Amino acid sequence: MTWKSVFGHAEPYPEQAEGIETTIETASRGGFTVLEGACGTGKTMLALTAGIDRVRDPDSDYERVVVLTSVKQQLRQFEDDLRTINENLPDDWRPVSGLTLVGKADVCPYSRERVAGVDETNVYDRCEGLRERTRNLVGDGGDTTAASLVSQARQAQTGLADSGAGGPDYLETAGDPTPYLPETPEYGDTEFCPFYAQFLDDLPEDGDPVEAVPFDFADRGLLEPDDLVSLSAGFGTCPHSMMGAVLPHVEVVVGNYYHAFDPTTASTFTGALLDDSTFLVCDEAHMLEPRVRDLVSDAVGDVSLRDAESELTRVIQPLEFDDESATSTADADLVRAELEESDVTLAELKELRQFLDDLREELDRRVKAQLDRVQPDWRADLTRLEDHELPLRDPEEPATDEITEWAQDAGYDGGVWARAEILGSVVARVLNSAEEEDKKRATPGVGRVLGEWYRQDHERYFREIELERTWDETQPPDSWRRAYNARLALHNCVPSDAIGSQLAEFGGGVLMSATLEPLDVFRRVSGLDYLEEEGRPVVERTFGLGFPPENRASFAVDAPKFTYGNRGSPGEENATRQVYADAVCEVARRSGNVLVGMPSYSEAEWIAGVLRDRLDKPVLVDESSDDVVTESLKTEFFGGDDKVLVTSLRGTLTEGVDYRGDRLAAAVVCGVPIINTSSPRTRAVKTAYDREFGSVPASDAGSGSQGGAASRSGFETALTVPAVRKARQAIGRVIRGADEVGVRVFVDARYARDSWNSVREYLPAQEREEFTAVSTDMLSFALDQFWDDR
Template sequence: MMADWRTIFGHDEPYDEQEDGIETAIETARDDGFSVIEGACGTGKTMLALTAGLHLVRDPDSQYERVFVLTSVKQQLRQFETDLKMINANLPDDWNPISALTLIGKADVCPYNRENAGGIDDSNVYDRCEGLRERTRDITGESGATTAQNLASRARSQQMGLADSGSQSGGASYLETAGEPSPYPPEMPEYGDVEYCPFYAQFLEDMPEDGDPIESVPFDFDSMGLIEPSDLVAHSVQWGTCPHSMMGALLNHVEVVVGNYYHAFDEVTTATFTGALVDDSTFLVCDEAHMLEPRVRDLVSQSVGDKTLRDAEAELTRVIQPVKFDDKDSTHTTADANLVRSELEDASVSLRELEQTRDFVRDLREEVDRRVTAYLEREHRGWKANLTDLPDAEIPLRDPTVPQSDEISKWAEQEGYDGGTWARAEKVGAVVAKILNEAEEEDRERSALPAGRALGEWYRNDHEEYFREIVLERTWNDREPGDSWRRAYNAQLAMQNCVPSDAIGEQLGEFGGGILMSATLEPLEIFQEVSGLVHLENDGRPVVERTFGLNFPKSNRESFAVDAPKFTYSNRGAPGDETRERQVYADAIRDVAQSPGNVLVGMPNYAEATWAAEHLRKVVDKPVLLDESSADDATEDLKDEFFGGEAKVLVTSLRGTLTEGVDYRGDRLKAAVVCGVPIINTASPRTRAVRTAYERKFGDGFTYALTVPAVRKARQALGRVIRGTDETGIRVLVDSRYARESWDGVREFFPEAEREEFQPVSPDMLSLGLERFWQTH
């Protein structure tokens, strides 16, 4: 009989909430169901989820063989790793350790890329890897030129300077990484004049013909517990085998796999890498589940850029030309022409289909050019003289509020391009990519395949839940003509999945059961609908809800909902306007920013964040940092600056990356103030289409698509303040919609306990409430 789950639990005693959550999750999963858990910081959600899942995995009477953890936040990924180590450290002596693996990308495990060797670096690692693997398979495959064992042996002898075709340049004789030497040289070896990967060759040699890939793993992973990336690389290179292939071989045999949403919901990733995890023997843990809906929407949406279409057209032409020229001179046959004919025949693709696809892509680009030019003439007269001032833009291809066929699809039909043209594009793109990779002996991503895939999806997906538009993104390309919009923009044909609930629900249904959890899921009934869990209930699978509030002492925190005029554009005006309503907010953020310690100010967008920072620099005797929409490295530097040294104020957009998934534990944050309800731009065609789709699906598009996600953003920001039992802090919401039970109020979207904590106060009483709290803390 399986021991009690407390044997696996990594701490001495669980919180009451953890005990309830663990037992609920176990019972629900035994019935093939999912638990939906909102748990505030301090609930111990990671340990809760791992304990429940691992108890089922270790139970011989359970269907579950593994736990698959998905999280979109690196900090949370580290927390799962920490808790796994704690579980292993506290298991009974006669228990085997929990085996676990964290999934990471090729760039982080490729020995050559890690050391910038073999002509591989971050800019080309994925393309080079695929090309090298394909050539390694070709050499050892049907051609029978040599064996995988011989390729690996040649590279080993080349390292020692023994192979006739090999030579050593200066530098290390061994490629070393993760603190371990490999048996191969830093240079990429060759067979004849063809490069190959010796690490992958060794993997192929160790792979049994009809066996499980796990038999190719040369080291004892069962005793390792959590296999961290550096451990995986170190053990693999010692044996001269491919770390990424080892990860693929291990993932179906360890008890816990930690990854991100791509690993379960991206069609390409599951088809080529993690598909073995998507079945009813997997206990799924969706962490940060409030992000499930937007993350999956992005994954199941499609786009293809004008530059990609341009490159696809050129690639198609390069494949067509050798055969066309060869046909004109029957006395001369080129190797390229023979290659093209052979590959087309193998793929059952005709030259005529290549030509039709090339013509379609060319004409499609011309149609996009016509539409973009017409839009700019209509909306930005004189745009050619002001290319640097053009903003990002959306050009809808249908009325966002009326589901119907889009204008590009109608144009294609009128031009004689039928459904077959769209549908064939992916197959044509695949064969073009294969031909060029073989003919040009260059490892890089080809555009014909992703372009063809996007065009195929454009045709296949419906027009009710998918919205199509041309998206103009600011860029700058001096190589384009001075009067061309392409100098200032990259145009994308974008297809947005407006309602991903069906896609989410269908994929969740592939798993045996599990937990979806976050600190901000309420209202849970709405979360269930938008995340497709209702599909599971309709199939008779249970979905059980739990909500756990903050279990830290209430005396350590104070929470206010300031009854200020709604922070909407019609009320406050533009950031530079000196309106009475804006002054109320200026006073509120000043009062909170004067709190002792670090203070976080969350504004609805970056423009308002800039206004708030400029105001605070005039009235607060603290350094004021402004988070701007910028690259990850700049954001990380800003975060480090905020945490270091004297107390500061950090002003950011509530739609940025600093208001969730960032650890503000300890003295890193003493107060947070949120201004307004951060509803996204409702005038955007894409937003209007999403709202319409939600209206048709759920009956209340504004609430489901806009209001509830905005409230979750606000709650995430406030959740940065109190992260531990001994921490003290202030949480402030400024907007009457947080303070009143009105027709447009949002208090109802907070959990009941949280509503009770956020006391409605008038703007003039906020400073008094803050002063009283800090006098006693």
């Protein structure tokens, strides 16, 4: 076979063909292709074609393609392109099977229909509780079997009809009936899940779970979540369990970064996919480093510490009372048996409980001291309090954190930290057996974080206390706990090893985005150098816009730098703000929809006010909000007359959103959206990157640097390069096809000039050539010249 049999369109772009062949050849050698391709150049089809070619090739070791993306819009694009591939396969080919990974809330029949006390807020706890009780009923060694549980649940429907109460009130979901009532059944006094019982009944002993799947999926092509729910629940079996059973046997799996990089998810649900028979497609790969940094960082909240202390007490008390009364109780026997089996002592449990109590007192002392310093009268009005970070060491000087030092001084050695996770698991098992409440136990999570806190180093990891504004009426009126959720946070500043080691689990693949340059930076922070050290090839390709250049105008406006020192706060009026207001209005007043990207939401509000005062066009403002509100805003922007959409460059409307056709005539970006550099966490990341990468020369060819090789500072690597990628993502929304016409404008001297703080070197060579530097007073003329020629 050749890849052209898989490719879903009549002919590929030249760059697509080169990218497909490069990716196939590199993956055949166990390597990864790093591909930057401009928006609209067909990266999704490229990656799927290369991956499916490897999976369908009988001489290849690849068995599946796993797609990871951080943007829901892109997830939909992979689904659409897989459908296109299946629609255009040769007549004698079977469809390429596919599955999109979703959470329990999306597939659990009870959660979807909000019955049986289950909804999206508690589905995980309720599901685990119901499953455990169902397993316990079947595993008691008595007459109860999974089949008998299912039979009882199904007969409840018949009994309802025979009672004369009308037809059976079947639970319906995904447009089809299930064989069960809307409420969960009980066996004796024990609630169980009939869907999970059916799955257990169908599960063969020592067999592949796929044998429990009651429907054919190999020839269905893409199995969408609603299809999975309808087919599974219609047969009376658990859709989420079916997803797990089908997962290793489909050819294309589409998911999110956390499916591969979240330690818990990767080790449980998707672990079977993380091997050398999997071809990886990592989409929106410019987000890989920050997203994985979040996934491999951890935190534990004050409330969790409190709950864990309570859970430990409930396990300890039966043994204390038993010792005092010399009278055995069922609870005491249960606890004693679990401790003996787990090699855990009562003394250890008591020490951990005391440690958590002392830790909360130390946390309380530090938070009060911080608030007394920054806002001495804070108790008088808790509503005035703002978020805070309390660093536990100097962010720019790696050293042991103050909480670890406090613990040592208080007499807690490494044992209480290191054993906390094991003790937490024991506590959870005891309480899950003794208490029927469906609730996620706090102690295992607390134990995990305490263990990581003790094990991880102090150079790559930064520890702090985070105070996040919330409100809890149950706390005293003068307590900071009424206004804050306090967390002990452990931040992985340099996740490259975590990324590289996980990528090494896959057989090969492609990492791609519209904005990966400078590639030398991407390789370092994404752990790809680790792969090369292991002998795995890493091949780079950069494809610019192959569409007619006469259809676009690209300008870098030589305006004063849009930094806080120049512009001040959004409420100020000064010369710098006037220049930016004029430039944005020049772009926005012309025909067509216009996207305006600002460094923050507060700056977006400011420029929106200016535009409303000066333009006749409607002006829409994006705010930090949920997906439903964002989707509604997009729909409003795309429909009707011309509009201006203003957003933060760190929002969701500048990445992964398809502004195809005439949806967008221009995009203008103001400033370089570098995040707050005063944050202790940001300073710690910058310092860690200085230590990790600062002495490494940047490749002249790979990075687009002008002049000789130069080292990359932590500021560049951790802050400047990601900021420029954000700006480029927004600009890339405009031209996405050969027939599209539009204007792209950067406003800031750092895009226009080659100076000590210029960011032009972080643009690919083609973009440096295309973005013509213009003065502020020539922008109007340049725009008129372009649009008049259209």
